[in-house]
Amino acid sequence: MHFELNHKDPATKARAGVLHTDHGAIQTPIFMPVGTVATVKAVHQEELKKDIQAQIILGNTYHLYLRPGTDILEKAGGLHKFNNWDRPILTDSGGFQVFSLAHRRKITEEGATFASHIDGSKHLFSPEGVMDIQRKIGADIIMAFDECTPYPCTYKYAKRSMHLTHRWLKRCWTHFHNTDPIYGYEQALFPIVQGSTYKDLRKQSAETIASYDSVGNAIGGLSVGEPHEDMYEMTDLVCSILPSEKPRYLMGVGTPINILECIALGVDMFDCVMPTRNARHGLLFTSQGTINIKNAKWKDDFSPIDADAPNPTSRTHTKAYLRHLFAAKEILGQQLASIHNLAFYLWLVGEARNQIIAGTFGTWKDQMVKNMNKRL
């Protein structure tokens, strides 16, 4: 696996590149639809490929470990075979989900013990165990096991947690390099920068992560409730330290505006449940602003869901139809809205890439941010 950095925007720190994997190339900047439990919710794999043009999807180690379980995934020949997706996959480490369990988890030096949200059964995620699990899941890109700190977080906790994440990274790194891929294609381990919203911690963490000879690096612990200014400040700082020749993945971010702003700071990869989760609640993103499709004002608006969209679903179905599907609580409403939002996110990063290559990203980004702040 290797990353080609092809273009740098003259006015911002935005970059365009290609990440080559054994399941195909990923053109960056890229957005990765979240396929929590071996499915991008309400979206058929064919739609992911054809309508949405997803290049890589994400799976959640925590969810996949519980269901279907690593034994089933291993018998299937890995997640790609299990969910019939032959393009690249990235799995997170489970750190974020375990952190979300709040009172149902306990963190020690050894790892994190937690109670399943499904049946309350007790489990331990250790750095070594999570590497083994991700070997069995078989994603192309796998993530180090980290502690994702909440926001707000005291300096003392953030510092202690960051050091724990660094010690866990060392164990992940060692175990990863002492084990082989199970399915014959390469897997790359991305380490994760933590440090909450404290500049000195973020700097220290980024320097630690940069010292590893990884294929790519990730920024964690943001988009957890902090002001956007803090997200941007931390991202900018970390990007200035992480090696420029390696892809940078900002985990769990974010709104379309967050994504554009962070592309401008040098981020190459994003994932977020927002496009699919919002879609299931009838909230749509377009290049002209956001739409609450459940609003009665759309009931006789027979214009396309998004006339500017690149994908057939958003251009051929109308707002009135989609509004009707939500009013009637029809599953197809969630399907069409999910396709629309994901296709928009993929268009957004693809167009950002075009603008970077054309050297016009900065002005385009400012205009897009202005548009997307509108509520239609």
Add this chain to the structure above:
Amino acid sequence: MHFELNHKDPATKARAGVLHTDHGAIQTPIFMPVGTVATVKAVHQEELKKDIQAQIILGNTYHLYLRPGTDILEKAGGLHKFNNWDRPILTDSGGFQVFSLAHRRKITEEGATFASHIDGSKHLFSPEGVMDIQRKIGADIIMAFDECTPYPCTYKYAKRSMHLTHRWLKRCWTHFHNTDPIYGYEQALFPIVQGSTYKDLRKQSAETIASYDSVGNAIGGLSVGEPHEDMYEMTDLVCSILPSEKPRYLMGVGTPINILECIALGVDMFDCVMPTRNARHGLLFTSQGTINIKNAKWKDDFSPIDADAPNPTSRTHTKAYLRHLFAAKEILGQQLASIHNLAFYLWLVGEARNQIIAGTFGTWKDQMVKNMNKRL
């Protein structure tokens, strides 16, 4: 609109034909997926076309009248434009749904008054009103307003109801011919045979319906709880009376076996919610028998959902994957299962057609019925 009867099976009463409409030709025998409220539940229109190869879909007048309402449908330019479906559509008359409301409806000579299942609001469906509504919905084939009798039903009630249906038909027919299509393409009105499970009533009703110069004819009031033997006996009797040069539509039928048996009796068109409803509960139909995909026995069965299926979804996704989606209550499970069952129903009627043309329908049908009785 006209029907070409091309082939008759030598051993049974099965027929193969083509029904030509302004939205394209329908090869019979045919199954029509039910798109209750302007959507075939959980199925994207592109999947209906490509994966399922649906030739015609059904809409429910009762549901469409309540939501989105005929004013919206008229503004949209009809149901085809509203739900982005350019192939033929058939709408039922609302009679069956109103009948299902039980204590929330009252039937008089004028029509049926009922309380909406959504907000309890009061409405009247009259023969003339239902013709107007179906003109506005704009389906290619529209149905006469009838009373669908329950099962069991006394002879006295069935007889009185049948006569009411016949009087309503006369009013429908007159009003239909005194009005024009709104959207520039032809609509055909199919009358409906009633008479419960009483042979003399069915005979009388079929003779009445046959006396109309309609493009096609329908058989109603079956698949409402009566034994299959009664369904077949009534269908056989009615088919022997309805004109052979016109398509025969058996409303709301049924299981794959019901469909094959009724094709053998001379029925050309079918609709039923069973493939989609069962799919949403994890019950799959295949040519080898039925599958309850929620059963734990499938958890590590990595064979295709249906290796013999003609459509990509059923061949490329595995039983283990689909079982996992149901276990995790993921929407995609309902989507894939719905696609599978509908693709199977469309394959079944398409293959029946091939066998009729080849003159081998009878033996093929007997073998299929034997297979499909199995539980896998």
